[in-house]
Amino acid sequence: MPIKPDPATPAGGAIIDLADLMDGLQERTGEWPGADAVSILEGWLSRFSFAVEENLTPQVTGRAWVLRQWNRHGDDVTLWSDEASALASLAQHVRSAWDDVAGEEGVPFRPPADDRTAVDLFYGSREDIEGYSLYDADISRCVLAPRNPCLSDAEDCAEANSAAVFHAMRGPDDEGLPCMEIAGILVFAYLDADREAVRVSVHLDTTDEQLVRADGTVPMVVEVGDATVFDNLTPAPAPAQPTGWKARFRRLTRRPVLSGDAQWRQGG
Structure with a gap:
């Protein structure tokens, strides 16, 4: 056609x-x-442009520890969520091959209990034969530049939810705190030794503009289990009007006070 x-x-x-x-x-x-x-x-x-103009933005979605081990038989790379786990795996390999270095200068016949010490002793004696490297690196992805989501649009919400990022601490000495980021909102959840409690903190300073209402607030519901502990979606109910003698007393107190002359004219 x-x-x-x-x-x-x-x-x-x-x-x-x-x-x-x-x-x-x-x-x-x-x-x-x-x-x-x-x-x-x-x-x-010449009137056309064939360049791809997608506004891709690199987004860090987490971190991983990269462990590379090499010897004359191969070169292996594995990823780990934290340094201690990667080091424990490396130490397990070292102890299984300890007979290759046991008794050499400065190396005991039995591997040390400390993982770092065992790894350093083993590879220090095998530096010309095998080795390793261990370092942390960002895990990133390229995404289209985020647009302000609309809370009434299910597709917008699904896209924003799928783009949520978790920022983990790098280690116990990291001054940061574990945090989830979605649509510019930062939600921290952590153990607080000072308060001796599980602490959850929500920061709204960088919230996407589309989510901020005219009064500057962000519509939010906070739940713990099945209980709603915070809800600003609906206005607070008006206070109940008094009934019975309370209502009668209030009506009396609202009546204007008349002077004596006015009371006489009204037949008072």
């Missing part, structure tokens, strides 16, 4: 312009001379 270009679109209008140019060439020369056709096409193609 023939494709009909739409003149209302930039691409469709350009195609129609090209057809007019080639028709004009045909009328002038009775054919499409190669040099003339190439010149027309060259000018026409």
Whole structure:
């Protein structure tokens, strides 16, 4: 089926312009001379851009410890969530091969109980035969530049939820705290020794603008288990109106106080 270009679109209008140019060439020369056709096409193609302009933003989604072990038989790379786990795995390998270094200068016949010491002694004696490297690195992904999500749009919410990032601590000496980030909102959850409690802290200073209401607040519901402990979605209910003698007393106190002359005129 023939494709009909739409003149209302930039691409469709350009195609129609090209057809007019080639028709004009045909009328002038009775054919499409190669040099003339190439010149027309060259000018026409310059109107287009074929570059990919997706605004991709690198986003750090976590960190991993990279352990590389090599010897004359191979080169292996594994990923670990923390340094201690990677070191424990490395020490397990070292102890299984301890007979290869036992009794050498400065090396005891039995591997030390401390993982770091065992690893250093083993590889210090095998530096020309095998070795390792252990370092931490960011885990990143490229995503389209985030747009402000709309809370009433299920697709927007799903996209924002799928882009949520967890920022873990690098280790016990890290001054930061474990945090989840979503739509600019930071939620910290951690053990607080000073308060002797599990502490959850929500920071809204960097919330995506689309989520902020006209009064500067962010619609939020906080639940612990099945109990809602915070909800600012609906306004607080109006205070109940008094009934019985309380209502009568309030009505009396709201009546204007009349002077003696006014009371006389009213028959008081």
